[in-house]
Amino acid sequence: MGPALMAREMNELSKIVLVILLLLVAEAFAGWTEPVNLGPMINTSGSESSPSLTADGRKLFFHGDNGYNEDDVLYSE
Numbered sequence: 001m002g003p004a005l006m007a008r009e010m011n012e013l014s015k016i017v018l019v020i021l022l023l024l025v026a027e028a029f030a031g032w033t034e035p036v037n038l039g040p041m042i043n044t045s046g047s048e049s050s051p052s053l054t055a056d057g058r059k060l061f062f063h064g065d066n067g068y069n070e071d072d073v074l075y076s077e
Helices: 012-030
Strands: 048-053 060-065 071-076
Touching: none
Parallel strands: none
Antiparallel strands: 048 060, 060 071
16 A cells, blocks of 8 residues: 555645545445455464465465564465
8 A cells, every 4th residue: 555645735636536536445345245264374373464366366475474573475376
């Protein structure tokens, strides 16, 4: 996600555009289904986040905390 916009830095047109964008995002999320647990290889007791599917849909990349105060980029085929 990009930098946050501060209301004091925005003019009225920017505020209107932001509201429209937020409404469009909310509408897009309304069509999503319930999340599905992908099993212990993906949904571990650790901290995985930021899933991203490749364009061909064959690999799922995600961020994982390896428990040693370091981060890993992991993937599943």
